[in-house]
Amino acid sequence: MKRKSSFSLLDQIKRPMPGDVGEEVDGDKVKLEKLWKLMDTYEPNDPESIQKSFARHLEYSLACTRFNFTMEDAYRAAGLVLRDRLLESLNDTNDYYRKMDVKRGYYLSAEYLIGRHMQNAIANLDLEQPFKEAFIGLGMELEELFHEEADPALGNGGLGRLAACFLDSMATLSLPCWGYGIRYSYGMFKQEIQNGRQVECPDFWIGDGCPFEIPRPDITYPVRLYGEVTHGEDEKGNWCVNWVGGEIVQAMAYDNPIPGFDTYNTNNLRLWRACPSKEFDLDMFSAAAYADSVESRRKAEDLSAVLYPNDATYEGKELRLRQQYFFVSASLQDLLRDFIKRPNYKWSELPEKVAVQMNDTHPTIAVAEMMRLLVDVMHVHWEEAWDLTTKCLNYTNHTVMPEALEKWPVEMIERMLPRHLQIIGELNLRWIKDLQKKYGDHSPVISALSIFEEGDIKKIRMGNLAIMGANKVNGVAAIHTEIIKKETFPEFYKYCCDIGKPDKIVNMTNGVTPRRWVHCANPALSAIFTKYLGSHEWLTDMTKLKGMLKFKEDSKLHSEWMEMKRECKAKLAAFVKEKCDLDIDQDALIDIQIKRIHEYKRQLMNILYVIHRYQELKKKSPGEREKTQKRVVLIGGKAASAYVNAKIIIKLISNVGKVINKDPDTSKYLKVAFVPNYCVSAAQVMIPASDISEHISTAGTEASGTSNMKFVMNGGLIVGTMDGANIEIREECGEDTMFIFGCLEHQVADIAAKAKSGHYPIDSRLQAVFQAIRNGDFSHGEPEAQAEFCSLVDRLCNIQAAGTWDGDKYLVISDFPSFIDAQARVDATYADKAKWCKLSIQAASSMAKFSTDRTIKEYAEVIWGVKPAVRPLEDR
Ligand code: NBG
Numbered sequence: 001m002k003r004k005s006s007f008s009l010l011d012q013i014k015r016p017m018p019g020d021v022g023e024e025v026d027g028d029k030v031k032l033e034k035l036w037k038l039m040d041t042y043e044p045n046d047p048e049s050i051q052k053s054f055a056r057h058l059e060y061s062l063a064c065t066r067f068n069f070t071m072e073d074a075y076r077a078a079g080l081v082l083r084d085r086l087l088e089s090l091n092d093t094n095d096y097y098r099k100m101d102v103k104r105g106y107y108l109s110a111e112y113l114i115g116r117h118m119q120n121a122i123a124n125l126d127l128e129q130p131f132k133e134a135f136i137g138l139g140m141e142l143e144e145l146f147h148e149e150a151d152p153a154l155g156n157g158g159l160g161r162l163a164a165c166f167l168d169s170m171a172t173l174s175l176p177c178w179g180y181g182i183r184y185s186y187g188m189f190k191q192e193i194q195n196g197r198q199v200e201c202p203d204f205w206i207g208d209g210c211p212f213e214i215p216r217p218d219i220t221y222p223v224r225l226y227g228e229v230t231h232g233e234d235e236k237g238n239w240c241v242n243w244v245g246g247e248i249v250q251a252m253a254y255d256n257p258i259p260g261f262d263t264y265n266t267n268n269l270r271l272w273r274a275c276p277s278k279e280f281d282l283d284m285f286s287a288a289a290y291a292d293s294v295e296s297r298r299k300a301e302d303l304s305a306v307l308y309p310n311d312a313t314y315e316g317k318e319l320r321l322r323q324q325y326f327f328v329s330a331s332l333q334d335l336l337r338d339f340i341k342r343p344n345y346k347w348s349e350l351p352e353k354v355a356v357q358m359n360d361t362h363p364t365i366a367v368a369e370m371m372r373l374l375v376d377v378m379h380v381h382w383e384e385a386w387d388l389t390t391k392c393l394n395y396t397n398h399t400v401m402p403e404a405l406e407k408w409p410v411e412m413i414e415r416m417l418p419r420h421l422q423i424i425g426e427l428n429l430r431w432i433k434d435l436q437k438k439y440g441d442h443s444p445v446i447s448a449l450s451i452f453e454e455g456d457i458k459k460i461r462m463g464n465l466a467i468m469g470a471n472k473v474n475g476v477a478a479i480h481t482e483i484i485k486k487e488t489f490p491e492f493y494k495y496c497c498d499i500g501k502p503d504k505i506v507n508m509t510n511g512v513t514p515r516r517w518v519h520c521a522n523p524a525l526s527a528i529f530t531k532y533l534g535s536h537e538w539l540t541d542m543t544k545l546k547g548m549l550k551f552k553e554d555s556k557l558h559s560e561w562m563e564m565k566r567e568c569k570a571k572l573a574a575f576v577k578e579k580c581d582l583d584i585d586q587d588a589l590i591d592i593q594i595k596r597i598h599e600y601k602r603q604l605m606n607i608l609y610v611i612h613r614y615q616e617l618k619k620k621s622p623g624e625r626e627k628t629q630k631r632v633v634l635i636g637g638k639a640a641s642a643y644v645n646a647k648i649i650i651k652l653i654s655n656v657g658k659v660i661n662k663d664p665d666t667s668k669y670l671k672v673a674f675v676p677n678y679c680v681s682a683a684q685v686m687i688p689a690s691d692i693s694e695h696i697s698t699a700g701t702e703a704s705g706t707s708n709m710k711f712v713m714n715g716g717l718i719v720g721t722m723d724g725a726n727i728e729i730r731e732e733c734g735e736d737t738m739f740i741f742g743c744l745e746h747q748v749a750d751i752a753a754k755a756k757s758g759h760y761p762i763d764s765r766l767q768a769v770f771q772a773i774r775n776g777d778f779s780h781g782e783p784e785a786q787a788e789f790c791s792l793v794d795r796l797c798n799i800q801a802a803g804t805w806d807g808d809k810y811l812v813i814s815d816f817p818s819f820i821d822a823q824a825r826v827d828a829t830y831a832d833k834a835k836w837c838k839l840s841i842q843a844a845s846s847m848a849k850f851s852t853d854r855t856i857k858e859y860a861e862v863i864w865g866v867k868p869a870v871r872p873l874e875d876r
Contacts, residue, residue, distance in 0.1 A: 043084050045127060050134035053081045074140060075118070075148035078131075079211030082121050086257035087214065089125075089266035096871040097176045101342065103352060105170070105177035105859075105866040106335050108366060109359035110324060111160030111307070112167070112181050112269060113188075114256075115680030116149040117212040119520050124171075124259040150205045151679045153187035154271075154307060157596045158706050159398050161680065162476075162852075163359055165706075166859075168513040169852035171260030171267040172540060174868040175860055180331035182323060183213075183254045183271035186306040191638050193676040196654030196785075200309070200641050212256060213271075219253035221333040222277065223326050229418050234379070241376050243419040249300045250275045251330030261515050262540050264871045272330045274303035310640045318416070321365075321408055325417060328366045332356075332373055347380050351391035355864035358395045358470070361406040361462040366393060367469030368420040371427070376419070386427070394863050395466040395473050396508070399703050400483050401600070405463040407453060413460055424451055424460060431468060438498065448491040467492050472863045474508045477704035477725040479745065481507035508859055509728055510704040511852035514539055517710045522688035524564040525714060525844075532557065542848035552841040553834075561715065561837055565689070568714075572689035575682075576634065580673045582661060588630035588671075589830050591719075592686055592711075593694035594678050597639040597646040600701040604792065605812045606635060606694055607653045609819055610660070610672050611769045611778075617666040628669055629827040636675035636682065645795075648788040650674060655778045655785060683707070690716040691836075692739075692826055696819070698810040699723045700745035709850040712737075715840040719822050721815070728849065737843040739829075741822035742815040755808040758798040763817045770797070 043053060057077040058064045064073050097104065122131050122142075135142050155161060163179065170177040189200040227246025234240045251272040259266045276297030308320050339345060339353055358364050367389060374385035398404075414421045428451045439445050451468065453459040467473050467489060475481030485493040485505055496504045519526040519539055530536045532551055538544040551557045569586045576584050584590075593606050610633050617625060635653050639646035653674045661671050675682065687693075693711040695702070695718055702724035712718060712729055720726040721742040730738045743751055754760055762770075770793045772778070779786035793799075798807035808814070830836050848854065860866045 042088050045085070045130050047130045047134040047137060050081060050127075050130055051138060053084065054078060054134070054138070057081060071144060072148050075145045076208075076211050078135075078145050079118060079149075082118065082125070082127075083211055083214070083257075085125055085127070086121060086212070086259060086266055089259060089264060090255070090257040090268060093265045093267065093871050097869055100869050101353075102176045102869045103355065103864075103866050104335070104338075105175060105355045105357065105864045106331065107163065107166060107170075107177060107179045107357045107359060108328060108331055108363035109160070109163040109179065109181050110327065110362035111155030111359075112152075112163045112179065112271075113155030113157070113160035113680060114152045114164045114269075115161075115516065115684070116146060116151055117210075117256075118149050119146045120168075120516055121212070121257075121259055123515060123520055124168075124261045126262070150203075150207060150210075151187075151681050152205050152210065153203060153679055154181065154184050156188060156307070156309060158704070159360060162398075162510055162706055165511065165513040165516070165852040166856055167258045167267065167269055168261075168515055169511070169856040171258045171265055172263060172513075172515070173853060173856055173860070174260060174263045174265040174870040175856065175866055176267075176869050177860075177864075177866060178267060179258070179269040180327065180334070181269065181271050182304050182307075182327045183273040184304055184307040185273075188307055188638070188679070189309050189641070191677045193650070193654060193674060196651045196658070196674075198639055198647050198650050214255040214257070216253040216255055219334070220250045220275070221330045222248045223251050223329045224248050225322060225325070225416055227418065229422060238379070240379075241419065241422075243372075243376070247296075247300070248277045249303055249326060250277050251326060253330075253334070264873050265869075270331070270334070272304065272327050274300055274326060276300040309638070318412060321412065321416060324362055325365050325369070325420075328363050329369050331363075332366060332369055336373060336378075347374070347378070347384065347388060350388045354392050355866055356393050357859070357863070358393060358466060360396060360398045361404075361466055364395065364406075364462045364466035364469070365417070365420065367465050368417075368423045368427075370469075371423050372419055375423075382426075389469055391471055393470050395470040397463070397473065397475055397480075397484055397488065397703075400480065400488055400701060402488075405461065405488075407459040407461050410452065410458040410460055424465065427465075427468070428452060435495075438495075445491045445495070449495065463489070464492075471504075473505045474863065475505070475703065476508060476510045477728060478507050478509060479700070479722075479727055480703040480724065481505065483700060483745075506862060508855055508863070509849070510706050510709070510725060511850045511855035512706050512709045512713070513852050514542055514713060516684070517687070518713050521684040521710075522564070522568060522714050524567050525688065528557070528560055528564060540853065542851040542853065545845045545848060548841060548845035552838050552845070557841065558834065558837045561841060562833075565691075565715065565840075568688040571685055575685045576673060576675065579675055579677075579682075582657075582671065582673050584632045584671055585630055585668070588632045589691045589826070590689055591631055591633045591692045591694065592635075592690040592716075593696075594634070594636045594675070594683060594686060595705075595707055597637045597643070597649055599645060599649075600697050600810050602696050602698065602810055602812060603635055603637070603653065604649050605696060605816060605819060606633070607649070607656055607672070608766065608769050608812070608816065609823060610670070611656060611772060612765055612820065613670055613823075614656075614660050614663075614666060615768060615772065617669055618663075622665075625666070625669055629830055630669050631671075633670075633672040634675050634686065635672070636678035636686070638678060645792065648792055651785055652773075652778065652789055652792070655780055655789075658780065659778055683710070687711055687716070688714045690714070691830065692717055692719055694718075695720040695724070695726050696742070696815075697721060697723050698748065698815070699743055700748055701810070709847065712843045713847045713850070715844040717826075717836075717839060717843060719819075719826060725850070729847075732849050733843040733846040734839075737839050737846075739822040739826050741818040743811060748811065751811055751814050752809065755798065755811065755814065756806065758807070760798070760808070760813060762797065762813055765820065766813060766816045 054077050057080040061080050062073050062077055122128055132142055167179050187203045187205045190203045192199045192201055225247050227244055230242045232242055252275045254271045256269040257266050258269055303322055303326055358366055370389045371385055374380040375382055435446050451464045453461050475484045496502050529538050533544055533547050573584050573586050576582050595601055597603055657672045661667050687710045690711055693716050695705055695708040699721050705724040708726055717737055719739045722744050773789050773793055776786050796808045796812055
């Protein structure tokens with residue numbers, strides 16, 4: 001593989017460019033012009049040309065013959081056909097941004113839950129019609145090809161999926177913004193369910209290669225780890241710091257074109273893969289330590305091998321910090337290199353040309369790395385470098401779970417990133433001096449705001465480092481941003497107010513892209529919107545959906561809307577049959593909860609309610625049962641591999657399903673299943689089919705949630721708490737569209753204290769549920785499962801030793817009665833089909849605020865100062 005081994009930041013590639021021709025000798029000029037001419041056309045997009053290019057890739061790129069290609073080959077060849085078109089657009093967009101010398105935004109994220117590329121790329125490139133025709137003409141269904149694609153699952157959950165939706169909106173809004181991340185060879189694990197339990201299987205998503213990515217062996221950067229810091233003089237005789245020794249890993253770029261919808265702009269998601277540095281250690285060679293040398297090269301590759309499968313929890317693995325520094329360093333080197341390629345650049349102009357967003361604490365070592373690159377490598381003065389850093393960087397907080405605010409042992413940073421520890425130490429010294437001046441030498445504010453946490457193991461708080469180094473800090477929903485100010489970083493917020501900058505902390509309510517989550521996931525609904533509104537403009541301007549409201553009582557729309565739901569439910573039924581071997585009644589109310597399994601998200605409360613519903617049904621006579629609302633409850637999500645309680649909850653759900661689904665008295669009226677391996681493509685099938693979805697976190701625990709938005713955009717209604725973005729969705733769609741229950745955020749502390757001390761009345765209906773569990777009704781004679789289920793219940797009831805456990809930390813017991821009430825309101829409302837349909841239309845049509853187009857516009861205007869740069873179509 002061709003690879004530059006150590007890419008200095010100041011090293012610029014010299015390639016012949018059209019402007020350079022004068023320097024070529026005449027013969028070369030003619031040849032180059034011929035080449036440019038040959039390269040100066042776009043691939044045609046009519047069905048026949050698509051067919052030809054498909055055949056060419058099948059035969060020449062994949063070496064297939066007429067008789068031996070599989071559907072997977074066909075998918076791959078179709079992917080390459082698309083990639084050709086994406087590349088044209090990506091290259092021209094980059095040239096255009098360069099020509100216009102625009103300010104750029106860079107999104108640094110350790111996770112991108114991209115989901116399948118193909119369908120989305122076809123839609124965004126506006127190639128749906130010719131592609132469909134081309135493949136029908138060849139006797140193939142596009143849908144079948146879509147299913148061949150492995151889900152690139154380079155993320156855990158909401159945070160990674162949000163990053164992917166953001167990329168779609170950045171491109172659609174023609175904003176010059178790129179994403180940077182890690183090209184993990186193994187993404188999020190595949191979840192298998194064996195005997196009701198989660199089993200994690202490795203996901204080698206790359207398989208034989210992803211046809212949508214572009215490996216860039218010519219774009220690599222060295223990243224140093226470990227080693228030591230020495231002092232010396234540079235070539236001009238100035239005192240300087242050198243970080244030497246240790247290991248060098250090469251970061252190699254893989255580009256993933258991100259096409260915008262209804263624009264000619266295509267942006268880039270650049271993912272870094274760790275490769276060994278090129279040179280073999282020759283000393284090792286001669287010492288006959290060949291195997292060691294190979295081994296150390298192989299180790300370098302481990303760095304980008306696997307995504308940590310944790311969601312909102314701190315994972316104290318050294319490898320994780322190495323991954324973070326690896327991708328941050330490569331990304332900052334890359335973007336700074338782009339900056340200094342501009343003619344006559346001045347460092348003072350950096351904030352006018354560069355805005356960086358740090359997605360959660362994962363990339364926040366960027367604060368120290370930016371300082372290192374500016375001060376040590378570029379020789380910018382410390383004060384100026386700090387000024388530039390704090391103007392360019394921004395930080396998003398995604399969770400109120402304190403364990404997710406990363407902290408690294410000082411000892412670890414000292415070993416791995418010795419220069420960064422010095423930089424952080426110096427930054428902290430200056431910071432503390434400033435605080436002492438303001439608040440006095442011994443104010444408690446100082447220890448809270450210090451980057452260092454004292455204790456047996458001294459730690460570096462990445463949250464504090466991020467806030468200090470950021471121009472803006474943001475939360476992801478209104479309630480969450482207020483919690484950040486009040487609870488997560490109160491001292492910091494006070495400091496901002498004291499220095500007259502309260503708006504350093506801003507709110508950026510999350511969103512989702514309607515291209516993937518309505519148009520691709522639910523083509524029938526997309527067609528309804530386009531038909532009633534007279535164009536597909538709503539796909540780039542969701543406020544246009546308000547135009548649907550005047551039809552919300554229209555009986556013709558009602559019948560089309562219900563037909564759309566039926567179609568989605570039929571797809572869901574086939575999916576559930578395949579994944580769970582369960583037949584579901586398509587006339588039943590479909591009730592879905594899909595998200596990571598976590599105690600705060602309260603899947604436990606959901607399954608306890610299902611047991612209650614089952615008990616009520618059992619009490620009824622057959623005649624009475626006939627009158628009850630049929631329901632199918634589907635729950636899906638992955639549990640972090642070390643999260644014991646979450647895994648028990650999965651087992652409980654599976655076991656409850658086994659009992660209920662087989663009970664001849666009730667199975668017609670109630671079914672429940674745990675759907676394995678929840679992922680983006682499963683979501684695209686499940687979400688459009690829901691009538692009701694559950695977003696039932698304890699108030700104040702879910703930062704925002706984004707699947708709530710996807711469900712409502714697809715005409716589903718929500719059972720929810722006053723938490724995260726539920727609150728804002730309700731404001732937009734109307735109180736009647738949401739079934740709200742549970743205590744409010746300001747009530748939580750008191751109730752939790754009571755729960756902890758054990759003084760807690762338990763509703764008799766919940767007691768009956770607990771009793772059934774304790775009786776072993778759901779244990780299937782498995783003693784281990786029975787003990788686990790009882791441990792869950794005991795914990796909620798604080799049975800063993802009040803005060804020694806967290807007990808019912810997430811207030812399941814306290815919120816349970818009002819949860820039952822909310823579910824009863826769902827049934828009653830659903831009984832009136834016309835009313836339900838009206839509410840469904842009303843909600844789906846009021847979701848403009850939750851398009852990531854709105855979110856990203858706000859980021860671009862308020863945080864980044866980045867403006868759209870719409871690439872005009874050149875006539876080629
Ligand atoms: C998650 C929150 C969600 C939120 C997404 C996107 C993490 C650390 N946080 O509530 O739990 O919707 O981020 O902001 O994954």
